Amino acid sequence: MKVWEIGARTGIDGLRMTERDQPTAGAGELLVKVTASGLNFRDLMVLSGNYGENLPEGRIPLSDGVGVVEAIGEGVAGFAVGDRVTAPHFLNWLDGPYNFGIFGTDLGVTADGWLAEKITLPASAAIVLPDAVDDQTAASLSVVAGTVWHAMVAFGAVKPGELVLAQGTGGVSIFALQLAKALGADFAISSSSDDKLARAQEMGADYVVNYRDRPDWASALLEKTGGRGADVVVDTLGFPALGETVAATAVNGRIGTLGALSGSPQATASASQGAIIGKNITIKGIASGSRAMTADAIAVVAEHGISNPVDKQFSFADAPAAYRYLESGSHFGKILIRPDEMPVS
Structure with a gap:
């Protein structure tokens, strides 16, 4: 499968696309086919070396995303193949008070993120999306x-x-x-x-x-x-x-x-x-929020029909252009990256 990596953290030009073996769902995990991923300002900071320390060049970026469950690992209950899911970017902050440990599994920073064709997520962090929440909104919720x-x-x-x-x-x-x-x-x-x-x-x-x-x-x-x-x-x-x-x-x-x-x-x-x-x-x-906070916000999104405005969408192959558009500050709302087989606007 195709993934993007942060490279040497010299800026947007350091991004590199490469091929990896498709991941598998281990015990307690979900295998998710990514349908859209979203950008945040901190993603620029990751590439410039101003967010996260000692990150490997092979780190897959992006903390926002949505996808469809393709496979379910051993011991996982409450999910079905075909479910649309997202997750908070701090994968191990499920509920309760903040602690420094949450930075150990931060999607797109200390853990591989959404800028790949497929990813695995711990089922404990994943949130099944209500039908009322469309993909473009869901792809921009993990952080905000x-x-x-x-x-x-x-x-x-x-x-x-x-x-x-x-x-x-x-x-x-x-x-x-x-x-x-x-x-x-x-x-x-x-x-x-x-x-x-x-x-x-x-x-x-x-x-x-x-x-x-x-x-x-x-x-x-x-x-x-x-x-x-x-x-x-x-x-x-x-x-x-x-x-x-x-x-x-x-x-x-x-x-x-x-x-x-x-x-x-x-x-x-x-x-x-x-x-x-x-x-x-x-x-x-405010160091982002827990899974419980994210789920509460998503419930309000569904109840009130909130749809996040998406300024522009880019194809997977065009990911560097998406970063440059974010860097320009021209956007209103969110910027998304979609798989190459999906239409973009």
């Missing part, structure tokens, strides 16, 4: 579903009528928009593109701010809301922009910080301690 649920619900405890803020129009923020509206919350979003903000409004965003026009985007948001700050923030910008994020947050607000689009995970915070204390803000680092 658990992450956003963790930030907005498990930690943020969002209530109907509260205001949720997310920055940018990538996969995390657009899923946050859809989940917030499904849960009865109001939603604010920022972007440098008026066209993308218009699309977000069409999807239900209540407040939009162009941060290129207004670098003081927190003030711009407060002007639009009549001084109302965000009760819950799904923070994709990170610490270099934390001062603005705190300024946009309400008293007793909750900030789940999970991205570093404004700098790097090594950056120091731009917010003062006084600003955080003065508003009694709680800040929590």
Whole structure:
């Protein structure tokens, strides 16, 4: 079968396609034929050497995906050949509190990921998808579903009528928009593109701010809301922009910080301690989510008919072009890679 490998981690040009023997389903495992895989910003960081240490050149990338069960290993119950499945990218974080051990089996990083024609998954981590969740949505849920649920619900405890803020129009923020509206919350979003903000409004965003026009985007948001700050923030910008994020947050607000689009995970915070204390803000680092969180999010996706917008799809052979499109920042929503025999758009 064909797979892509991360290579020497010199960037997108280091990606290499090769042939491997088809895997088999061992005890406790499922053999899955991949029908689509999705990209996240961290996939670029993996290729550049900025995410994950001492990764082998033969590592198969991508943490998002969906597929069909082809074979079932010994001792597995609750699955049937033909089931459509996905899995959280932390394969051994099934439920309960976070711990460092989850990084030991991180799809696309410390474990082989979805950018292959077939993969094996531990049955304990796999989630059978409801019919109401289409493949293109399912292929973009492994990272965002658990992450956003963790930030907005498990930690943020969002209530109907509260205001949720997310920055940018990538996969995390657009899923946050859809989940917030499904849960009865109001939603604010920022972007440098008026066209993308218009699309977000069409999807239900209540407040939009162009941060290129207004670098003081927190003030711009407060002007639009009549001084109302965000009760819950799904923070994709990170610490270099934390001062603005705190300024946009309400008293007793909750900030789940999970991205570093404004700098790097090594950056120091731009917010003062006084600003955080003065508003009694709680800040929590969000390292994705468990299988249980992902399953809860998928249940809401199915119940409310949520369909993740897919900006563009690429063929398997064209995987490097998919990465370059992600790198360009031109996308709205998700970018998918499909097997070569499937149509793409």
